[in-house]
Amino acid sequence: MTLISKQVPVIRSDAEALNVARELAAYFKRESVVRDRERRLPHDELELFSHTGLWGITVPKAYGGAGVSNVTLAQVVALIAAADASLGQIPQNHFYALEVLRVNGSETQKSRLYAEVLAGQRFGNALAELGTKTAHERTTHLVAAETGYRINGRKFYATGALYAHRIPTSVVDDQGVHLLAFVRRDNEGLNVIDDWSGFGQRTTGSGSVVFDNVFVAREDVIPFQSAFERPTPVGPLAQILHAAIDTGIARAAFEDSLHFVRTKTRPWIDATTDIASEDPLTLKSFGHLSVRLHAAEALLERAGEYLDTAQANPTAKTVAEASIAVAEVRALSTEISLAAGSTLFELAGSQATLAEHGLDRHWRNARVHTLHDPVRWKYHAVGNYYLNGENPPLRGTI
Template sequence: MTQSSHRPRVNSAEPFSPRPIPATAAHRLQSEAEAVEIARQLAAQFLTGAAERDREGYLPVEELDAYSQSGLWGLTVPKEYGGVGASYSTVAWVSSIIAAADSSIAQIAHNHLTLVAHIALDGTEEQKKELFGLVLDGWRFGNAFSELNSKNVAAFETRFVDDGDHVIVQGEKFYTTGALLAHLVPIVAVNDQGQAALVFAQRDAPGLTVTNNWSSFGQRTTASGRVQIEQVRVPKSRVVIIDAFHNHTAAGAISQIIQAAIDAGIARQAIDETIDFVQTKSRPWIDSDKPTAAEDVFTIQAIGDLKIKLHAAEALLERAGDLIDKAVAAPGEASVATATTATAEAKVLTTQIAIEATNRLFELAGTRSTLQQHQLDRYWRNARVHTLHDPVRWKYFHIGNYYLNGVNPPRNAWN
């Protein structure tokens, strides 16, 4: 991927035009194995410029185009609509591979993949045919869910009202990961009856303004800024009523497993960076009486500890993916609660290893690893910010309550 000072930056006041609709259809995946191989190839490309994008704040425009054109954004489209209908363990593995290279790019894709699941759960047959078809052609969905000033993450003040064959949407959103570079922006809005819906607006719709004002110290190039929605007209055919969380579905677990996979990817790459630095750049500590840093017994022990914790987290991710598949195939109170709890367990471990691995990188690699030329701090910054998406302290509670008291975890996008 080319890098230049002319590339658009995050937190910029410069206007940013909507991305063009893909001129050619995206690649059609033939198998899950092919998806994993493509993810590895893309990750190798994305890693090359990741440090520069983070340092300079370059938006991953070309990278995202390559990602969605690869077919991976259609990974979860059901087989009956032309996709491969990948298992969620594969979805998690692919997401973690991309996240290891650039966790911002992986997070931009997260909401799209989650929305594909919502279409499968809540869309009409006509909506599935149209929207899945667009996904397979390479269209990207963004995110206009959360609101900056509402009382909590599930309180929505954005409204939609009927207007003949259309609805009109009014409101404001923040944390809008992916909206800036999307082709369609699904807006979560409620009507006068309190019914929530996903309103799929064209990115270039009149009245829809995406502001590139994300300024976090981590996940810097997700462009997760603000969306202003001023009397935006959207055809009713693109209004998907949200019922998934009122029913026994795995919608929340599907969203969560991808979040957890991103943290696992950050951890994996941070550990690899630690090993490489210790082997090639670190000096042995004077008390070790060893000729190389890699022979320090305490460093050896620490790397072993990190690898064990990473592999445990990855194993729980795979287990959670298998249980989500079962809940999707046979939805019910028990199967959904089991999948949701298993995903929460994975989220706990991926959060722990992401923060620990990115922190211990500097302890084990030594002072010279903090030099700005290496830019290894981006792993810690990304892990610290991304793991804040939903508090792990509540995962412990829901997991314990499930096993101790038989209380199923709540059904929402954060569980």
């Protein structure tokens, strides 16, 4: 694939976005095993990724972007995640920040920050914190100073920050209001630490970001909390991206299982066949996996359609419907990604565990990424919605 040009192309349509993603995914897949095994951070790959124009596909048409559907966005993320699960996850909070900007930013902020993205800039994240009472509590503090603000605090699980030009950071002001600060990566006092040691998603760079009296301009801070005090699609947008990542991981594990059984696996002695792909119990297992994988892919598309409706007309009803549709695919994509990564070894056999194949990365990636938020609460939300008519909470789980 042709490497980086100085001019970042602007993708103009959903079809173009999918074509570019398919070509890029094929390129990323070639070295995915090596990147995982050696924890080779994908700096060059991300330069290529953002210089294809794919990081700008959600910029609305009114601001010069393609404004692709959420169906397309989810498919693009799933395609990249199937090739390399870490590369699929790194832009997740970039797209999330762009949605917060769309919902809560001023016209001036949108014009300026969207233009940066269309020019190839990458946004990371500094949202979550360790050591707080709950996963949603934030202590990183923002205070007024000079012509803007100063930020002090420490973040973790900062996926994408290591590779970002700006780091959207959740902060709390003196009144306890949550804001989102689009902090420049090179600002003095900002330290991104590569201390992510998860056994999966090894190259996401999801480690720490430390803010030591870091300056942020007033015009780079937008409201955050208010996105969850009224019906907006911000929450389900974040969640559909997670579902797309898991669905991509499941697809990769399934495809690698098929290839290995066809080319390397020996049938079990009781199968009464010399060809592993004709083993009747193997066929049953592949059938079971394929049905659930195709169901997850269909639910992902359906959730994208509901989310498109909620974006076009955000009401309590449309946002709740989108949130439930996304919760349904989150539940199934969690389960099939784990099942595909584990069943791979049952079907492929002992050879599949050899390190040179790198097939363990699928289960490791799925296990780490699906811990983002518990699937049991997805089922709770879905059941409560259908049985009791209770809308899910307006919460920004990212």
